Amino acid sequence: MGQHRQILLKNVHCTDQHTIAGYESRGGYSVIRKVLNMEPAKVTEEVIKSGLRGRGGAGFPTGKKWTFIPKGTDKPVYLVNNADESEPGTFKDRVLLERDPHLCIEGMMICAFAVGARFACIYIRGEYAYPYQRVRQAIRECYAKDYLGKNIFGSNVSLDLVIHRGAGAYICGEETALLESLEGKKGQPRLKPPFFPAIRGLYDSPTVVNNTETLAALVWILENGGEAYAQIGTAKSTGTKLFSVSGHVNKPGVYEVEMGYPMMQFLEEECGGIREGRKLKGVMPGGSSFAILTAEEVAKATLDYESISGLDRTAHLGSGGFMVVDDHTDIVEVALNFAHFYAHESCGQCTPCREGGHWVQKIIQRIARGEGLAGDIELIDSICSQVQGHTICAFGEALSWPAQAFIRKFPADFKARIREAMEGRVQHRVPLNYEFQAAH
Amino acid sequence: MTVKLSAQAETKVEEYKKLYPNVRSAIMPALYIAQEELGSITADAITWVAEKIGIAPVQVMEVATFYTMYYKKPVGKYHVQVCRTLSCALMGGRAITECVKKRLGTAPHEVSPDGQWSYEEVECLGSCGTGPMCQINDHFFENLTPEKLLQIMDRIEKEQPDLRFSAVRDALGEGLKGYPKSEVI
Numbered sequence A: 001m002g003q004h005r006q007i008l009l010k011n012v013h014c015t016d017q018h019t020i021a022g023y024e025s026r027g028g029y030s031v032i033r034k035v036l037n038m039e040p041a042k043v044t045e046e047v048i049k050s051g052l053r054g055r056g057g058a059g060f061p062t063g064k065k066w067t068f069i070p071k072g073t074d075k076p077v078y079l080v081n082n083a084d085e086s087e088p089g090t091f092k093d094r095v096l097l098e099r100d101p102h103l104c105i106e107g108m109m110i111c112a113f114a115v116g117a118r119f120a121c122i123y124i125r126g127e128y129a130y131p132y133q134r135v136r137q138a139i140r141e142c143y144a145k146d147y148l149g150k151n152i153f154g155s156n157v158s159l160d161l162v163i164h165r166g167a168g169a170y171i172c173g174e175e176t177a178l179l180e181s182l183e184g185k186k187g188q189p190r191l192k193p194p195f196f197p198a199i200r201g202l203y204d205s206p207t208v209v210n211n212t213e214t215l216a217a218l219v220w221i222l223e224n225g226g227e228a229y230a231q232i233g234t235a236k237s238t239g240t241k242l243f244s245v246s247g248h249v250n251k252p253g254v255y256e257v258e259m260g261y262p263m264m265q266f267l268e269e270e271c272g273g274i275r276e277g278r279k280l281k282g283v284m285p286g287g288s289s290f291a292i293l294t295a296e297e298v299a300k301a302t303l304d305y306e307s308i309s310g311l312d313r314t315a316h317l318g319s320g321g322f323m324v325v326d327d328h329t330d331i332v333e334v335a336l337n338f339a340h341f342y343a344h345e346s347c348g349q350c351t352p353c354r355e356g357g358h359w360v361q362k363i364i365q366r367i368a369r370g371e372g373l374a375g376d377i378e379l380i381d382s383i384c385s386q387v388q389g390h391t392i393c394a395f396g397e398a399l400s401w402p403a404q405a406f407i408r409k410f411p412a413d414f415k416a417r418i419r420e421a422m423e424g425r426v427q428h429r430v431p432l433n434y435e436f437q438a439a440h
Numbered sequence B: 001m002t003v004k005l006s007a008q009a010e011t012k013v014e015e016y017k018k019l020y021p022n023v024r025s026a027i028m029p030a031l032y033i034a035q036e037e038l039g040s041i042t043a044d045a046i047t048w049v050a051e052k053i054g055i056a057p058v059q060v061m062e063v064a065t066f067y068t069m070y071y072k073k074p075v076g077k078y079h080v081q082v083c084r085t086l087s088c089a090l091m092g093g094r095a096i097t098e099c100v101k102k103r104l105g106t107a108p109h110e111v112s113p114d115g116q117w118s119y120e121e122v123e124c125l126g127s128c129g130t131g132p133m134c135q136i137n138d139h140f141f142e143n144l145t146p147e148k149l150l151q152i153m154d155r156i157e158k159e160q161p162d163l164r165f166s167a168v169r170d171a172l173g174e175g176l177k178g179y180p181k182s183e184v185i
Ligand SMILES: Cc1cc2nc3c(=O)[nH]c(=O)nc-3n(C[C@H](O)[C@H](O)[C@H](O)COP(=O)(O)O)c2cc1C
Pocket: A053, A054, A055, A056, A057, A058, A059, A060, A062, A082, A083, A084, A085, A086, A087, A170, A171, A172, A173, A174, A175, A176, A209, A210, A211, A212, A214, A215, A393, A394, A395, A398
């Protein structure tokens, strides 16, 4: 088994890590004390040197994003920790929030200091009741010790931190929708430009939005230096990444892996291989919003941004939601599952997304039921092409790229169903999805 | 019209209002407070939140209807939400939905005649490595089989535990004593 450096998960197995005493007994809150004596610009510089890229899905360079905050702005600057984690197949932030909440908080303190934020917020998905409880308790502990509030750690810096519960909307993971939601409105993405909340964010003020995992990585980076972090992984994908592994593997769970590690080796060694001795059909390495990789592509891939997107332009390391399907799985059912998700979760603001999502679902549904028509595959492809690039946020791509990849990479699965339908013989099907109407 | 909730709810909402740079941000927490007390987002809930935050009821309504976790009509005392998304489906999520439907004999979102149960299928809950899973009120139940879920439901019927959000304690499974901790790693 590969030896992976543990930066984020190092202490998650310690049973008292979620308490401030446990966290501090393992060196917690020593990095922020050091950082508070640095120049804020120097902190940002270290993060730029580290090469850290956003772990929420897009992979945008973190330090660079912070530099977009206008210098000398007279408005307050805000920091938001994106803990919405609603991307199907992703459950890594949950582990950090539940097991090492103070690491998440210390990371936020570092970022807040660097960008000059005095108010910070953790936006956590509504269903994460237990992680919410843990983080809220951690925040209380910090306030009690004056680690939060006025003059934190006896410095002249103040920082208030609030945890805010979402209420069940996938789109609130998109940063501008998240900000709308945090302002007490419907979670609908904002028109761009401005492209970054750094220009106009929460309450129209400059705001940094970073994913929970991104912020948690800052503690190690500021402790050991940006260069040390850049030594780990590959030249362009530095450091370690959390993968939430699920589906047909023997050992699902959250793993911390050094970037650049061979995907197949990870699958076979760390994840224990495919269950019941079956064969691999495909992997979605970065959540549901990007293309699936076939077994052949998986064999060539390494776990970093460049390798995955190099194999397929529409594939991405994304959130690290690593979903594995075996060769007994019908890709039509997989595609239907996702199509249902995207049709259900569209915020309804842009017509191509709101309508297109439902059409794609309907067409895949009829193929799955054995009622497919000649030309349905081309129709899916054409609808998807008309959705992507025509929406306010990246949801349009998230709905169409995976669907197009399913039909492009596994045409046989779709064609077989359509052929059966045309010939009037619907063969036995192994459905993945429960159909309420059909069951009545 | 003035709507009054418990003193505890009134204090809580005032605390939330102080937390944010702008009070409007307290709408979502206020809706949760009202929902816990009233069971769902009733007309009274909307009025109460609007009065507390100082905005028009229609603005509260707009928020309440956008998010699925605010129930626009009553749910059972125990609301079962079965994850239907891919990772759970690959591990047999379909059988879990089927099992709940069979046991309750109701349609999704319909409350059982005794007011105890309702259910629905929901999208990924962030427990994909421990699927199939479901959420009953605000508690996760993971690595399910139909048999396991039926046992859990039996116990809930008998013990009538408080599984609401405010009853989530530091130890997982406190709401249902002795229920094994979830292990995501
Ligand atoms: C439809 C959609 C859903 C998203 N969901 C999440 C999410 O659940 N968590 C997250 O951190 N980022 C999510 N993002 C990405 C955010 O918009 C944003 O890029 C990210 O929070 C920035 O943080 P990072 O740079 O640290 O990754 C989503 C984006 C889109 C378009």
